Amino acid sequence: MKAQEIRTKSVEDLNSQLKDLKAELFNLRFQLAINQLENPMRIKAVKKDIARIKTVLRETEMREGA
Template sequence: MKIKEVNELETKELVEKLETAKAALQQMKLNHAITPLENPSQIKGARRDIARMKTVLRQRELNK
C-alpha cells in the first residue's frame, strides 16, 4: 500500500485496515515459523505498511 493510498482513506477506514493488517502480520509470522513462506519479504512489506498507516494516523492526531 502506497502512502498516497493511505492518505486517501478516512480515519475510520484506516484504523480498520490497520487492525486487519496487524492480524494478517501475526498470522504470517506464525505460518512462517511452522513452514517457511515462499516469499519471506512479505513480512517486511506488511511491517512497512503498518508503519505507514500508524504514521498517517499520528499526523492526523497532531493536526487536530
C-alpha cells in the first residue's frame, strides 16, 4: 500500500483498516509462534502499513488542529 493511496481515504476508512491490520498482525505473530507461518516477510509488510496509516492519521490531526 502506498502513502498516496492512504491519503485519499477518509479518516473512518483509515481507522477501520488500521483495526484490520492490527488483527492480521496478531494472527501472523500467533502463526509464527506455533511455526505455521508461510511468509515471514508479511509481518514486516503489515507493520509498515500500520506505520503509514498512523502517520497519515497524525498528519490529518495536525492539519485540523492548526
